Amino acid sequence: MTTQQLISQIHKKKSFLCIGLDVDLNKIPKHLLQTEDPIFEFNKAIIDATHHLCVAYKPNTAFYEAYGLKGWKALEKTINYINQNHPEIFTIADAKRGDIGNTSSMYAKAFLEDLAFDSVTVAPYMGKDSVEPFLAFKNKHTILLALTSNEGAFDFQTKNVDGKELYKQVLETSKTWKNSENLMYVVGATKAEYFAEIRRIIPDSFLLVPGVGAQGGNLQDVCKYGMNSNIGLLINSSRGIIYASNNNDFAEAAATKAKELQQEMEIILSK
Numbered sequence: 001m002t003t004q005q006l007i008s009q010i011h012k013k014k015s016f017l018c019i020g021l022d023v024d025l026n027k028i029p030k031h032l033l034q035t036e037d038p039i040f041e042f043n044k045a046i047i048d049a050t051h052h053l054c055v056a057y058k059p060n061t062a063f064y065e066a067y068g069l070k071g072w073k074a075l076e077k078t079i080n081y082i083n084q085n086h087p088e089i090f091t092i093a094d095a096k097r098g099d100i101g102n103t104s105s106m107y108a109k110a111f112l113e114d115l116a117f118d119s120v121t122v123a124p125y126m127g128k129d130s131v132e133p134f135l136a137f138k139n140k141h142t143i144l145l146a147l148t149s150n151e152g153a154f155d156f157q158t159k160n161v162d163g164k165e166l167y168k169q170v171l172e173t174s175k176t177w178k179n180s181e182n183l184m185y186v187v188g189a190t191k192a193e194y195f196a197e198i199r200r201i202i203p204d205s206f207l208l209v210p211g212v213g214a215q216g217g218n219l220q221d222v223c224k225y226g227m228n229s230n231i232g233l234l235i236n237s238s239r240g241i242i243y244a245s246n247n248n249d250f251a252e253a254a255a256t257k258a259k260e261l262q263q264e265m266e267i268i269l270s271k
């Protein structure tokens with residue numbers, strides 16, 4: 001999907017919501033555990049109930065890798081289900097990969113070609129040659145970890161390196177890489193006070209913003225400082241939406257939570 005197509009969807013749906021599909025078998029309704037593929041059945045119900053309210057889905061691959069081959073198969077069925085039934089939806093493999101060049105090429109092939117996600121999250125720590133293999137894929141997007149939502153972000157990302165915080169070095173240096181127009185960045189909603197500064201460095205890039213909902217990030221604050229003329233934000237909520245209920249009504253409850261966020265976004269977009 002091109003960035004322009006993503007922007008069109010945001011305007012059409014009046015939403016820049018990304019729903020995280022982080023399936024934990026201990027948290028899903030018990031009756032699904034009797035089915036052949038509980039992870040996929042859970043995702044399918046969530047997708048069927050929420051696809052009109054969001055513009056992106058983000059399965060975090062950890063929640064699939066944890067269940068071995070069955071988990072990978074459920075991930076493959078989930079991405080295929082989205083691509084076949086809702087091709088207008090932007091998909092994110094939250095895999096946080098990155099390695100020496102030839103290995104990164106294989107990660108990129110796995111997520112962007114074989115599983116056919118629109119994007120994959122990548123750690124910047126190993127530098128240019130570890131990220132450029134992902135950037136080489138046309139109309140695919142590499143979402144680089146810039147300033148993460150967790151407390152540990154302050155261990156390294158905000159530390160001063162050669163007179164500048166490390167996350168700023170990541171933003172500035174990554175702009176010089178080949179095919180950098182395919183870059184987006186992860187910035188945590190819990191770091192709202194950093195958005196204005198980040199926008200000074202990357203005014204035009206899309207930001208994937210996790211941390212709204214279960215982690216306590218505030219949508220209004222993020223939008224105030226992080227939005228650009230193309231919206232430029234994908235706001236993710238995972239647990240806050242998909243585990244709104246663990247009873248038979250889980251999909252409707254998820255849709256209700258998603259609708260709350262979408263309506264808040266619609267008001268922000270109308271201003």
Ligand SMILES: O=c1ccn([C@@H]2O[C@H](COP(=O)(O)O)[C@@H](O)[C@H]2O)c(=O)[nH]1
Nearest residue numbers: 020060148149188210214215237238239
């Ligand atoms: O900085 C980051 C980067 C990634 N994540 C991921 O996003 C979701 C958030 O889930 P919630 O349940 O809405 O808290 C999850 O997959 C994280 O691994 C992040 O939270 N922060």
